[in-house]
Amino acid sequence: MSPRFGVGAAVQVRAAFPPGHVRTPFFVRGKSGRVTEILGPYRNPEELAYGRSGEPALPLYRVIFETASLWDDYQGAAKDTTLVDIYENWLDPVETRT
Amino acid sequence: MARDHTHEHSHGHAPHPFQPDLEDTPLTHYQAMTQAVGDLLIEKGVFSADELRATLESIDARSPAAGARMVARAWVDEAFKAHMLEDVNAAAQELGIDAGGIPIRAVENTEVLHNVIVCTLCSCYPRLLIGLPPDWYKSRSYRSRTVREPRTVLAEFGTVIPEQVEVRVHDSTADLRYLVIPARPAGTDGWDEAALAEIVTRDCMVGVTLPKVPAF
Numbered sequence: 282m283s284p285r286f287g288v289g290a291a292v293q294v295r296a297a298f299p300p301g302h303v304r305t306p307f308f309v310r311g312k313s314g315r316v317t318e319i320l321g322p323y324r325n326p327e328e329l330a331y332g333r334s335g336e337p338a339l340p341l342y343r344v345i346f347e348t349a350s351l352w353d354d355y356q357g358a359a360k361d362t363t364l365v366d367i368y369e370n371w372l373d374p375v376e377t378r379t
Numbered sequence: 380m381a382r383d384h385t386h387e388h389s390h391g392h393a394p395h396p397f398q399p400d401l402e403d404t405p406l407t408h409y410q411a412m413t414q415a416v417g418d419l420l421i422e423k424g425v426f427s428a429d430e431l432r433a434t435l436e437s438i439d440a441r442s443p444a445a446g447a448r449m450v451a452r453a454w455v456d457e458a459f460k461a462h463m464l465e466d467v468n469a470a471a472q473e474l475g476i477d478a479g480g481i482p483i484r485a486v487e488n489t490e491v492l493h494n495v496i497v498c499t500l501c502s503c504y505p506r507l508l509i510g511l512p513p514d515w516y517k518s519r520s521y522r523s524r525t526v527r528e529p530r531t532v533l534a535e536f537g538t539v540i541p542e543q544v545e546v547r548v549h550d551s552t553a554d555l556r557y558l559v560i561p562a563r564p565a566g567t568d569g570w571d572e573a574a575l576a577e578i579v580t581r582d583c584m585v586g587v588t589l590p591k592v593p594a595f
Contacts, residue, residue: 304500304552304553305552306499306500306526306550306552308499308526308527320482320553320554320555323553323554326553326554341553341554348526348529348546348548351526352527355528356528356530356531357528357529357530357546358530358542358543358544358545358546360545361529361530361545361546361547361548362545362546362547362548363526363547363548363549363550364547364548364549364550365550365552366550366551366552366553366554366555367553368553
Protein backbone atom coordinates (compact mmCIF):
# COMPACT_ATOMS: atom_id res chain seq x y z
CA MET A 282 0.00 0.00 0.00
CA SER A 283 1.77 3.12 -1.14
CA PRO A 284 1.35 6.13 1.13
CA ARG A 285 -1.49 8.44 0.25
CA PHE A 286 0.13 11.50 1.81
CA GLY A 287 3.55 12.96 1.26
CA VAL A 288 5.79 14.80 3.69
CA GLY A 289 4.37 18.28 4.23
CA ALA A 290 0.80 17.27 3.38
CA ALA A 291 -1.93 18.94 5.41
CA VAL A 292 -4.09 16.27 7.00
CA GLN A 293 -7.06 16.07 9.28
CA VAL A 294 -7.56 13.30 11.79
CA ARG A 295 -10.96 11.67 11.46
CA ALA A 296 -13.39 12.72 14.16
CA ALA A 297 -14.51 9.14 14.66
CA PHE A 298 -15.18 7.31 17.89
CA PRO A 299 -15.28 3.61 17.09
CA PRO A 300 -15.34 1.05 19.88
CA GLY A 301 -12.46 -1.32 20.47
CA HIS A 302 -8.71 -1.02 20.39
CA VAL A 303 -7.71 2.23 18.71
CA ARG A 304 -4.31 3.92 18.75
CA THR A 305 -5.42 7.42 17.76
CA PRO A 306 -5.58 9.57 20.89
CA PHE A 307 -8.85 11.42 21.51
CA PHE A 308 -7.19 14.81 21.74
CA VAL A 309 -6.18 14.85 18.05
CA ARG A 310 -9.43 13.57 16.58
CA GLY A 311 -10.89 16.14 14.22
CA LYS A 312 -7.70 18.21 14.44
CA SER A 313 -5.52 19.29 11.54
CA GLY A 314 -1.80 18.87 11.28
CA ARG A 315 0.97 18.24 8.81
CA VAL A 316 2.86 15.09 7.86
CA THR A 317 6.50 15.39 8.90
CA GLU A 318 7.56 11.87 8.05
CA ILE A 319 6.32 8.62 6.58
CA LEU A 320 7.43 5.93 8.98
CA GLY A 321 6.59 3.03 6.73
CA PRO A 322 4.00 0.26 6.62
CA TYR A 323 2.93 -1.22 9.92
CA ARG A 324 0.34 -3.86 10.57
CA ASN A 325 -3.01 -2.43 11.61
CA PRO A 326 -3.11 -2.44 15.45
CA GLU A 327 -6.90 -2.29 15.44
CA GLU A 328 -6.87 -5.78 13.87
CA LEU A 329 -3.79 -7.14 15.62
CA ALA A 330 -5.38 -6.45 18.98
CA TYR A 331 -7.99 -9.10 18.26
CA GLY A 332 -5.59 -11.79 17.11
CA ARG A 333 -6.02 -11.08 13.41
CA SER A 334 -3.17 -10.58 10.97
CA GLY A 335 -3.23 -6.79 10.77
CA GLU A 336 -2.76 -7.12 7.02
CA PRO A 337 -2.79 -5.19 4.81
CA ALA A 338 -0.27 -3.06 6.63
CA LEU A 339 -1.03 0.65 6.82
CA PRO A 340 1.32 3.55 6.20
CA LEU A 341 2.17 5.15 9.52
CA TYR A 342 2.84 8.88 9.61
CA ARG A 343 4.31 11.32 12.07
CA VAL A 344 1.89 14.21 12.18
CA ILE A 345 2.78 17.53 13.78
CA PHE A 346 0.15 19.74 15.38
CA GLU A 347 0.35 23.21 16.83
CA THR A 348 -0.31 22.43 20.47
CA ALA A 349 -2.42 25.58 20.84
CA SER A 350 -4.76 24.22 18.15
CA LEU A 351 -5.40 21.08 20.20
CA TRP A 352 -6.63 22.75 23.39
CA ASP A 353 -8.96 25.71 23.79
CA ASP A 354 -7.06 27.25 26.64
CA TYR A 355 -3.49 26.14 26.03
CA GLN A 356 -1.25 28.09 28.38
CA GLY A 357 2.12 27.36 26.77
CA ALA A 358 3.89 29.15 23.92
CA ALA A 359 2.28 29.61 20.51
CA LYS A 360 5.22 27.81 18.89
CA ASP A 361 4.82 24.63 20.95
CA THR A 362 4.13 21.49 18.95
CA THR A 363 2.86 17.97 19.45
CA LEU A 364 3.83 15.00 17.31
CA VAL A 365 1.66 11.94 17.14
CA ASP A 366 2.12 8.76 15.10
CA ILE A 367 -1.07 8.12 13.15
CA TYR A 368 -2.06 5.30 10.80
CA GLU A 369 -3.36 6.25 7.37
CA ASN A 370 -6.92 4.99 7.96
CA TRP A 371 -7.34 7.87 10.42
CA LEU A 372 -6.25 10.66 8.08
CA ASP A 373 -8.16 12.74 5.54
CA PRO A 374 -6.65 15.33 3.23
CA VAL A 375 -7.13 19.01 4.05
CA GLU A 376 -7.73 21.47 1.25
CA THR A 377 -5.07 24.15 1.54
CA ARG A 378 -5.40 27.58 0.04
CA THR A 379 -2.38 29.62 -0.77
CA MET B 380 -0.96 -20.72 57.01
CA ALA B 381 0.06 -17.43 58.51
CA ARG B 382 -2.88 -15.60 57.05
CA ASP B 383 -5.32 -17.93 58.78
CA HIS B 384 -3.93 -17.70 62.27
CA THR B 385 -5.94 -15.89 64.87
CA HIS B 386 -4.65 -13.57 67.52
CA GLU B 387 -5.92 -15.33 70.56
CA HIS B 388 -3.14 -14.45 72.97
CA SER B 389 -3.33 -11.12 74.69
CA HIS B 390 -0.74 -8.38 74.31
CA GLY B 391 -2.62 -6.15 76.65
CA HIS B 392 -3.13 -3.56 73.93
CA ALA B 393 -5.36 -3.11 70.90
CA PRO B 394 -4.33 -5.10 67.81
CA HIS B 395 -1.98 -3.00 65.74
CA PRO B 396 -2.78 -2.37 62.10
CA PHE B 397 -0.53 -4.03 59.59
CA GLN B 398 0.17 -3.47 55.94
CA PRO B 399 -1.37 -6.30 53.96
CA ASP B 400 1.07 -8.56 52.13
CA LEU B 401 0.55 -9.03 48.41
CA GLU B 402 -1.16 -12.35 49.09
CA ASP B 403 -3.66 -10.69 51.41
CA THR B 404 -5.30 -8.68 48.67
CA PRO B 405 -7.47 -10.38 46.06
CA LEU B 406 -5.96 -10.85 42.61
CA THR B 407 -7.26 -8.48 39.99
CA HIS B 408 -8.73 -9.93 36.82
CA TYR B 409 -5.56 -9.27 34.83
CA GLN B 410 -3.26 -10.62 37.54
CA ALA B 411 -5.27 -13.84 37.53
CA MET B 412 -5.25 -14.00 33.73
CA THR B 413 -1.50 -13.32 33.53
CA GLN B 414 -0.79 -16.04 36.01
CA ALA B 415 -3.12 -18.51 34.30
CA VAL B 416 -1.68 -17.88 30.84
CA GLY B 417 1.87 -18.14 32.19
CA ASP B 418 1.07 -21.44 33.92
CA LEU B 419 -0.58 -22.82 30.78
CA LEU B 420 2.37 -21.89 28.55
CA ILE B 421 4.73 -23.61 30.96
CA GLU B 422 2.47 -26.66 31.25
CA LYS B 423 2.27 -26.95 27.46
CA GLY B 424 6.02 -26.73 27.19
CA VAL B 425 6.10 -23.47 25.17
CA PHE B 426 8.75 -22.31 27.61
CA SER B 427 9.99 -23.43 30.99
CA ALA B 428 9.55 -21.67 34.31
CA ASP B 429 13.28 -21.03 34.31
CA GLU B 430 13.15 -19.43 30.86
CA LEU B 431 10.34 -17.17 32.04
CA ARG B 432 12.35 -16.22 35.11
CA ALA B 433 15.44 -15.55 33.01
CA THR B 434 13.48 -13.32 30.64
CA LEU B 435 12.08 -11.29 33.52
CA GLU B 436 15.56 -11.04 34.95
CA SER B 437 16.92 -9.72 31.66
CA ILE B 438 14.10 -7.15 31.38
CA ASP B 439 14.71 -6.02 34.95
CA ALA B 440 18.44 -5.75 34.30
CA ARG B 441 18.02 -3.15 31.58
CA SER B 442 19.13 0.25 32.77
CA PRO B 443 19.53 3.78 31.41
CA ALA B 444 23.27 3.11 31.09
CA ALA B 445 22.97 1.93 27.48
CA GLY B 446 21.08 5.02 26.38
CA ALA B 447 23.48 7.25 28.32
CA ARG B 448 26.47 5.69 26.55
CA MET B 449 24.85 6.43 23.21
CA VAL B 450 24.10 10.05 24.09
CA ALA B 451 27.64 10.59 25.40
CA ARG B 452 29.05 9.19 22.17
CA ALA B 453 26.71 11.40 20.16
CA TRP B 454 28.04 14.43 22.06
CA VAL B 455 31.63 13.72 21.11
CA ASP B 456 31.15 12.22 17.67
CA GLU B 457 29.06 14.08 15.10
CA ALA B 458 29.04 11.14 12.69
CA PHE B 459 27.69 8.86 15.41
CA LYS B 460 25.04 11.43 16.29
CA ALA B 461 23.96 11.60 12.64
CA HIS B 462 23.74 7.80 12.58
CA MET B 463 21.74 7.81 15.80
CA LEU B 464 19.30 10.39 14.46
CA GLU B 465 18.87 8.30 11.35
CA ASP B 466 18.59 4.88 12.98
CA VAL B 467 18.96 4.38 16.73
CA ASN B 468 18.80 0.60 16.54
CA ALA B 469 21.66 0.40 14.04
CA ALA B 470 23.71 3.02 15.90
CA ALA B 471 23.27 1.00 19.10
CA GLN B 472 24.75 -2.04 17.40
CA GLU B 473 27.80 0.01 16.56
CA LEU B 474 28.42 0.27 20.32
CA GLY B 475 27.56 -3.38 20.92
CA ILE B 476 24.20 -2.46 22.44
CA ASP B 477 21.09 -4.50 21.61
CA ALA B 478 18.25 -2.00 21.12
CA GLY B 479 15.79 -4.72 20.14
CA GLY B 480 13.51 -5.03 17.17
CA ILE B 481 11.14 -2.15 17.86
CA PRO B 482 12.31 0.91 15.93
CA ILE B 483 13.53 3.68 18.21
CA ARG B 484 13.78 7.26 17.08
CA ALA B 485 16.10 9.83 18.65
CA VAL B 486 15.01 13.45 18.89
CA GLU B 487 17.57 16.12 19.61
CA ASN B 488 17.22 19.07 21.95
CA THR B 489 18.70 22.31 20.65
CA GLU B 490 18.83 25.93 21.76
CA VAL B 491 15.40 26.46 20.23
CA LEU B 492 13.73 23.09 20.76
CA HIS B 493 12.98 20.98 23.81
CA ASN B 494 11.58 17.46 23.30
CA VAL B 495 9.62 15.45 25.82
CA ILE B 496 8.23 11.93 25.46
CA VAL B 497 4.93 10.56 26.65
CA CYS B 498 2.68 7.68 25.73
CA THR B 499 -0.84 8.91 26.37
CA LEU B 500 -2.44 5.54 25.64
CA CYS B 501 -0.26 3.25 27.71
CA SER B 502 3.40 3.31 28.64
CA CYS B 503 5.44 2.78 25.46
CA TYR B 504 9.05 3.43 26.35
CA PRO B 505 12.46 2.51 24.87
CA ARG B 506 13.02 -0.12 27.56
CA LEU B 507 16.00 -1.79 25.99
CA LEU B 508 17.97 1.45 26.11
CA ILE B 509 16.76 3.06 29.32
CA GLY B 510 15.24 0.25 31.37
CA LEU B 511 11.75 -0.11 32.77
CA PRO B 512 9.65 3.06 32.88
CA PRO B 513 9.24 4.74 36.25
CA ASP B 514 5.78 4.66 37.84
CA TRP B 515 5.19 8.34 37.13
CA TYR B 516 5.67 7.74 33.41
CA LYS B 517 2.81 5.24 33.53
CA SER B 518 0.58 7.42 35.71
CA ARG B 519 -2.60 8.87 34.32
CA SER B 520 -1.50 12.26 35.56
CA TYR B 521 1.74 12.32 33.53
CA ARG B 522 0.08 10.79 30.47
CA SER B 523 -2.78 13.26 30.38
CA ARG B 524 -1.05 16.41 31.57
CA THR B 525 2.09 16.18 29.44
CA VAL B 526 0.09 16.78 26.28
CA ARG B 527 -2.27 19.26 27.96
CA GLU B 528 0.19 21.43 29.87
CA PRO B 529 3.72 20.27 29.08
CA ARG B 530 5.46 23.36 30.43
CA THR B 531 3.74 23.02 33.79
CA VAL B 532 4.64 19.34 34.01
CA LEU B 533 8.26 20.10 33.09
CA ALA B 534 8.40 22.86 35.71
CA GLU B 535 7.26 20.33 38.31
CA PHE B 536 10.33 18.29 37.39
CA GLY B 537 12.38 21.45 37.93
CA THR B 538 12.74 22.08 34.21
CA VAL B 539 11.70 25.57 33.24
CA ILE B 540 11.79 26.01 29.47
CA PRO B 541 12.09 29.63 28.31
CA GLU B 542 9.20 31.04 26.31
CA GLN B 543 11.33 31.39 23.16
CA VAL B 544 12.14 27.66 23.13
CA GLU B 545 9.61 25.41 21.41
CA VAL B 546 8.33 22.57 23.56
CA ARG B 547 7.64 19.55 21.40
CA VAL B 548 5.70 16.67 22.88
CA HIS B 549 6.08 13.27 21.24
CA ASP B 550 3.18 10.93 21.88
CA SER B 551 4.48 7.44 21.20
CA THR B 552 1.22 5.62 20.71
CA ALA B 553 2.07 3.43 17.74
CA ASP B 554 4.99 1.33 16.54
CA LEU B 555 7.99 3.51 17.36
CA ARG B 556 9.68 4.44 20.61
CA TYR B 557 11.36 7.77 21.29
CA LEU B 558 14.51 8.82 23.06
CA VAL B 559 15.66 12.39 23.69
CA ILE B 560 19.24 13.39 22.97
CA PRO B 561 19.66 16.27 25.40
CA ALA B 562 21.95 19.16 24.55
CA ARG B 563 25.46 18.83 25.94
CA PRO B 564 25.62 21.22 28.88
CA ALA B 565 28.21 23.96 29.25
CA GLY B 566 31.07 23.20 31.59
CA THR B 567 31.78 19.75 30.17
CA ASP B 568 34.61 20.66 27.79
CA GLY B 569 37.29 18.03 27.72
CA TRP B 570 35.22 15.43 29.59
CA ASP B 571 35.63 11.89 28.40
CA GLU B 572 32.67 9.80 27.29
CA ALA B 573 32.40 7.92 30.56
CA ALA B 574 32.17 11.17 32.54
CA LEU B 575 29.63 12.56 30.09
CA ALA B 576 27.52 9.41 30.30
CA GLU B 577 27.34 9.87 34.09
CA ILE B 578 25.25 13.03 33.74
CA VAL B 579 22.87 11.57 31.14
CA THR B 580 20.06 10.31 33.32
CA ARG B 581 16.94 8.41 32.48
CA ASP B 582 14.85 11.54 32.99
CA CYS B 583 17.04 13.51 30.56
CA MET B 584 16.37 10.91 27.90
CA VAL B 585 12.60 11.09 28.53
CA GLY B 586 12.97 14.85 28.28
CA VAL B 587 11.64 15.88 31.68
CA THR B 588 14.99 17.16 32.90
CA LEU B 589 18.24 18.49 31.48
CA PRO B 590 21.70 17.09 32.21
CA LYS B 591 23.24 18.80 35.18
CA VAL B 592 26.92 19.47 35.75
CA PRO B 593 27.70 18.85 39.40
CA ALA B 594 29.27 21.78 41.23
CA PHE B 595 32.69 20.86 42.58
